[in-house]
Amino acid sequence: MRDWLIGVAVALVVFLAVIGINVLPVLLLLAVGFAIYTLMERRQMMAPTGSKEAAVRHAINFDHIGGQDHAKRELMEALDFLRYREKIRSLGIRPLKGILLTGPPGTGKTLMAKAAATYTDSAFISASGSEFVEMYVGVGAQRVRDIFRRARQSARKEGKDSAIVFIDEIDVVGGKRGAHSHQEYDQTLNQLLTEMDGMQTTQSPMVLVIAATNRSDILDSALLRPGRFDRQIRVDLPDKEGRLHILRIQTKDKPLDEDVDLEHISRETYGFSGAQLESLCNEAAIIALRDNSSRITQAYFRDAVDKVLMGEKTGRHPTNDELYRVAVHELGHAIASEMMRSYSVSHITIAPRGNALGFVRQIPETDGYLYTKEQLDQQIVVALGGAVAESLVFHNRSTGAQNDFLQASRIARTEVMCGLSRIGIVAEEHLPEGILDEEVRFILSEIEHRTHEELLPFAEELRTYAEYVVATESIDGDIFRDWLNRCKESSVITRENPSSKVEQIAN
Numbered sequence: 001m002r003d004w005l006i007g008v009a010v011a012l013v014v015f016l017a018v019i020g021i022n023v024l025p026v027l028l029l030l031a032v033g034f035a036i037y038t039l040m041e042r043r044q045m046m047a048p049t050g051s052k053e054a055a056v057r058h059a060i061n062f063d064h065i066g067g068q069d070h071a072k073r074e075l076m077e078a079l080d081f082l083r084y085r086e087k088i089r090s091l092g093i094r095p096l097k098g099i100l101l102t103g104p105p106g107t108g109k110t111l112m113a114k115a116a117a118t119y120t121d122s123a124f125i126s127a128s129g130s131e132f133v134e135m136y137v138g139v140g141a142q143r144v145r146d147i148f149r150r151a152r153q154s155a156r157k158e159g160k161d162s163a164i165v166f167i168d169e170i171d172v173v174g175g176k177r178g179a180h181s182h183q184e185y186d187q188t189l190n191q192l193l194t195e196m197d198g199m200q201t202t203q204s205p206m207v208l209v210i211a212a213t214n215r216s217d218i219l220d221s222a223l224l225r226p227g228r229f230d231r232q233i234r235v236d237l238p239d240k241e242g243r244l245h246i247l248r249i250q251t252k253d254k255p256l257d258e259d260v261d262l263e264h265i266s267r268e269t270y271g272f273s274g275a276q277l278e279s280l281c282n283e284a285a286i287i288a289l290r291d292n293s294s295r296i297t298q299a300y301f302r303d304a305v306d307k308v309l310m311g312e313k314t315g316r317h318p319t320n321d322e323l324y325r326v327a328v329h330e331l332g333h334a335i336a337s338e339m340m341r342s343y344s345v346s347h348i349t350i351a352p353r354g355n356a357l358g359f360v361r362q363i364p365e366t367d368g369y370l371y372t373k374e375q376l377d378q379q380i381v382v383a384l385g386g387a388v389a390e391s392l393v394f395h396n397r398s399t400g401a402q403n404d405f406l407q408a409s410r411i412a413r414t415e416v417m418c419g420l421s422r423i424g425i426v427a428e429e430h431l432p433e434g435i436l437d438e439e440v441r442f443i444l445s446e447i448e449h450r451t452h453e454e455l456l457p458f459a460e461e462l463r464t465y466a467e468y469v470v471a472t473e474s475i476d477g478d479i480f481r482d483w484l485n486r487c488k489e490s491s492v493i494t495r496e497n498p499s500s501k502v503e504q505i506a507n
Contacts, residue, residue: 067242098209103235106275109212123163129172140188155205170211250281311354327466332389340378349474383408
């Protein structure tokens with residue numbers, strides 16, 4: 001556009017000169033116009049990307065957000081101060097100026113901010129924290145002033161009496177002052193503090209700031225004080241019921257087969273965020289499309305869970321010996337898991353995905369938040385099951401157990417620091433040097449011996465069944481349990497008297 005205007009101006013000046021008209025006034029007029037155009041273009045470039053457009057009416061409401069009932073209730077209560085201003089004014093309540101949404105990535109913080117705009121019928125403008133930061137001093141502060149000005153203008157243009165400014169990743173610009181070497185960060189934060197502190201709760205249109213971050217611990221204390229961000233709402237990972245709600249929302253318009261059990265999928269996806277569950281449903285549909293299927297089956301969801309957790313299948317081609325070792329390793333994990341808790345294994349695969357050559361997916365009994373020593377010991381047994389199975393079958397171990405050992409060490413360390421070990425209640429900073437590592441090694445040694453005793457009766461059958469796993473590449477948890485139950489019920493293997501089997505293996 002700019003080059004086109006310059007070309008037209010040059011052509012006009014040449015034409016006027018050719019026909020004998022004095023071009024000096026025209027040149028002066030063009031220079032003034034070019035200067036005004038340049039200033040307007042520069043001002044537009046200084047505005048945050050998300051604030052260039054007028055506020056948009058978002059079709060997202062709180063019914064579209066699953067798994068965050070507590071956070072939604074708390075946010076809606078805070079937004080009621082904006083909706084019912086006359087009522088709260090009669091009680092002498094000051095409306096909130098800012099709401100901070102904290103929590104892991106992918107839990108729906110941005111969706112909740114958009115739903116807040118719909119709930120309050122407000123203009124909505126969004127920006128990322130990184131958009132306010134530049135190497136030139138003063139640019140960030142100007143952008144902060146500009147986004148608040150644009151929010152009010154957008155509200156007036158749409159005939160609304162309120163506007164919501166959403167700042168994502170506010171920790172980029174709202175970090176503790178003095179922690180950065182560049183002066184621009186502090187100036188930008190100072191301007192944001194001034195804007196929020198100077199907002200009048202009685203003026204119209206009223207501006208409410210909603211911000212999101214994964215790192216609330218690094219935010220400046222002045223930003224978190226009452227009168228700026230008055231409310232901090234935790235948007236956490238969904239529980240089982242929340243995951244089920246999200247799955248129902250995400251599969252509402254998808255052709256599901258009759259065998260799809262969303263409740264089972266919600267149990268399998270412990271620790272998944274809302275974004276991961278959305279990706280899971282999308283990946284299941286993609287796999288169905290790849291197979292030219294008109295319906296999405298439970299098997300497609302199973303493969304999609306593997307892909308979201310571990311990544312796409314890689315092009316690596318392990319040798320037959322490596323595949324057999326991986327099968328033995330994963331079966332060791334699976335047997336240990338079932339011995340610790342029945343019906344805990346969902347799926348076993350030796351198909352390489354991401355950095356893993358194979359893995360066992362487990363179904364947690366419940367969404368746990370507290371763990372006893374016995375439960376932690378059981379987790380260590382499962383983690384060590386792969387390496388112990390390799391020892392029983394091959395009489396040696398491989399590097400495939402590296403991550404298992406790291407996981408087992410972390411759990412053992414947790415036991416020590418929580419006062420669940422033989423040395424009792426401790427404080428890490430007051431422990432004598434080497435005591436912590438010594439106690440962790442003791443715990444791992446004891447549980448490794450326990451794991452060996454759990455897997456020893458299955459050593460011979462494990463050798464044979466590993467060949468079946470290599471041939472099929474992956475097996476379902478129910479099929480694995482049928483084999484394991486037959487092993488338990490056989491006349492040779494008994495949990496009460498395994499001595500005959502031990503002698504047979506030794507011979």
